[in-house]
Amino acid sequence: MNEPQVWTLIGVFAAGLFGMITLMSTLFVRIIRTEIQGVHRRLDRIDADVNALMRHTFGIQRD
Numbered sequence: 001m002n003e004p005q006v007w008t009l010i011g012v013f014a015a016g017l018f019g020m021i022t023l024m025s026t027l028f029v030r031i032i033r034t035e036i037q038g039v040h041r042r043l044d045r046i047d048a049d050v051n052a053l054m055r056h057t058f059g060i061q062r063d
Contacts, residue, residue, distance in 0.1 A: 001009075054060055
């Protein structure tokens with residue numbers, strides 16, 4: 001292989017590596033965001049359950 005071919009291969013591999021890193025980081029951020037939203041929903045549900053228990057047991061409304 002001559003020098004232009006080597007530089008072309010380096011460029012192709014670098015572009016492929018950059019593309020894979022971009023794809024993986026984007027997917028990772030989406031997964032983390034989805035997991036955080038799931039935890040937030042569970043906490044909201046627990047808060048609603050605690051409010052219902054407080055209302056039933058003590059007759060008070062929490063804020």
